Amino acid sequence: MMARWWPERRRPETRGPEKRGRGSWVAGSVVYGSVVQVTAVTGDVSVTGGEPPLYRVDAFPSARPRLTVEEARAQPARLLLARQGVVPFTGRSAELARLAEWRDGAPSVSVLLLHGPGGQGKTRLAARFATLSCEAGWDVLQARHASDPAPVGTAACRADKAGTGVLMVADYAERWPVTDLLELMQDAARQEGRPARVLLVARPAGAWWQPLANRLDRMGLATDQLPLSTLADDPITSAGDLFAAARERFAAALKAPGARGIFPPPVVLSKDSGFRSVLAIHMAALAEVDRVRRNPEQAETGLNTPAQFSAYLLNRERDHWQTLHANSRVTTPPDALGRAVYTAALTGAVTYQDGRAALTAIDACPDGDAARLLTDHAVPYPSSTPHTGTVLEPLYPDVLAEDFIALTTPGHEVEDYAPDPWATGAARRLLADKGELPGWPRHALYTLASASARWPHLAEHELAPLYLTQLDLVLESNDDAVRLGLTVLATLPTSVLQRVRVPNPVPGFAGYVSFTAVSAGVTSKLLVDDEDPYVRARAYLDLAEHIVLTGSINDSLAAIDQALAILLPLPADERVLRRVKALKERAHEALVRAEETER
Structure with a gap:
């Protein structure tokens, strides 16, 4: 049977392990992978030989869940989520024109990588392009790897008719195993009668993308990439404009009319490298608006760095945990709840049993208390897909979750946020007892490496020891995560690198070429002395x-x-x-x- 992407729900084709990833593509959280169907059976049955699902397909969400004023005031950081759309989309006309040109091009199947640093607005741009494509008559779907958090269920972006083509959006593409991405592309190549476009959204390019692009080229699939520059450099925007637009919307969402007159902190307008991403500017605006709402008479707080604005918003999250505990909404004290939030940032959303195992492995609580901690964690961070039974919903946006890991871990110099000594070695404890949980190593190592790129104390004291004490586990995790970790470690002093075991490249890695290059760079640095x-x-x-x-x-x-x-x-x-x-x-x-x- 030819594979298709369809915007309506259909029963997926039953297939065995040898057809992993094949069959009809349908929207509605349909799993693509090995499916075993057993009917009309009596007595005991044992089924073996199945494989884990590869990915899920959903209709791309268009409607946005709105927060109440009370919800926004309790957890202001939720206003930063791209899916909330609190701050209207602006700028990016050149990028949207480039994406439309790619979508409407001649190839029957084409793949484009949209990439840029965290907080640059990739998800918002992809969502805007998806909406415009839907309006242009395309069916728009989203794919997520089976190990990634589920998307929020909202009204779907649907074409009014059969659709002139199919656009598939896959976020966090750098976290997908290359073999699973190739399955996704092969399914894209099986469309009948209309063009298929796959938009991959990722932070990095090069280390994992070039080998994949070469493979796709050999498969006869057209590829392209679009690096996303900072929005503050867009001809019709500026850092001041972005701050002002966010300030107005956040003031309205928080019902803080007195905050509409605040000016952006000078550091935001100074072209400081820390404020070149739209998320950093939005975080600064949100922190300032919330500060004025809560303490209108208070003088300026002197927040000047992205880390300080993150610390402010994360302290507001902690205030919410304290309120929940004081009001008996949860029985877990804030410090213990913070350990569950830390764990969730590393693991991502997982099944109930895996969540219990994760909390126990990382020493967030005794095994007997894990069920209660999971229940309490779900109060401020409910599952985005309750019907799936997942727990440990991560803190969003991703950059804020990475900052939470960094600020909770001792070794930073941000005065306004107290670390938790428990966090020292937490990632190593979690990974050391990974058991049969395939999502843990890849997600945890990638998150830790991404955070370490901005927080040197994490790189030296948390990431580097993994390459010294648990190298075999690191190599089993994910080749892209391993390369990212090595790239981060290469920036550390030689005295630190001398304590690291630099892995030899393994030919089985899909990204063998780029991994070798990174290993060579680290090795060269180590050999100097x-x-x-x-x-x-x-x-x-x-x-x-x-x-x-x-x-x-x-x-x-x-x-x-x-x-x-x-x-x-x-x-x-x-x-x-x-x-x-x-x-x-x-x-x-x-x-x-x-x-x-x-x-």
Whole structure:
């Protein structure tokens, strides 16, 4: 049967493990993966051989759930969520025109990567483009990996007719295993009679994207990418405009008319690198509006950095936990509830049984108290899909959850937020007891690496020890997460890196080429101060041997040349020189083969 994306609910095709990811695509939280159907059976039945689901397909949401004033005042950070749409979409005319040109292009199937740093507005841009595509007659769907949090169920963005094409949006694409993304693309290629477009939304590009793009090119699928620049650089916007627009909407949502006259803090207008993302500007506006609403007579608080604005909003979350506890809405004290929030930021939404196991593994509570903690955590952070039974709904936006991990972990210098000593080593405790929970390592390592990119104390004291004490687990987690972690670690002082076990590239990794490049960079930095020249030379030759397998012949030759530069002033070592000669011959032969293939 040919695979289709359909905007209406249909019963998915029953299929066995060998057809994983195949069959009709339908909207409505339909699982694509191995499905086993058993009917008309009496007595005991054992079923084996099934595989976990790959991804789910839903109609792209268009209606937005509105917060009440009371809800917004209790947890102001919820006003930042893209799905709330509190601040109207603005700017991005060039990007929208580029996306429309891609959508309306000639290829029957095409894939585009929309990428940029966290908080840059990727999700909002994708949602705006989805709405415009729906209005243009396209059926718009969203795909999420089975291990990612479920989307909020809202009214679907539906075309009024059959649709001139199908647009599939997949957020957090960098967290998908490459093999599962390829299944998604293969399903896209099976559309009948109308074009299919797959919009991948991700933070990074390059490390995971280029190998995937090469695979798609060999499959005959057109690919493109669109890097998202800062909205403050848009010709029709500025940081001041973004702050003012957010201030007005947040003041209305919080019923704080006195906040409409506040000016943006000078640091927001200074083109400080920390305020080049739209989310950072919105967070500053929200914190200022909420501060004025609560204390209209209070002088300026002196918040000047993204970390300080995050700390303010996270302290407001803690105020809410305290109120819930004081009013007996929850029995868990704020400190213990914060540990569940920390756990959820690492694991993402999980099943009830996995949630209990996670809280116990990370030492957030004794196993006997896990059920109560899950129930209490769901009061401020209810499941976005209650019918699925998931627990540990994460704090959103993602950047704020990462800041919560960083600020809760000792080692930062933000005076307005007290860390919890419990958080030291929490990620290692969680990952050390991962059991049979496939979503934990990938999600936790990627979240920790993303947070560590902005918080050096996390990189040194939490991320680096994982590469020292639990390297095997790290390598099993996800190659993109491993590469991101190595990239972050490469910025640390050599004295820290010397305590890290840099993994050798593994040919089984889908992103072997880029992983090798990152490993080479870290290894080169580590070797700078090594006193034994033969150790350094052999390390470069090891890298050359790995790199040549990837097809990056010039990089392999460069590593060999680095080894030779070390060896030339030294007494000849015939074994090493023979290895250099053999590697050079192998690299040159591969280079000749590559040139002949291109002719």
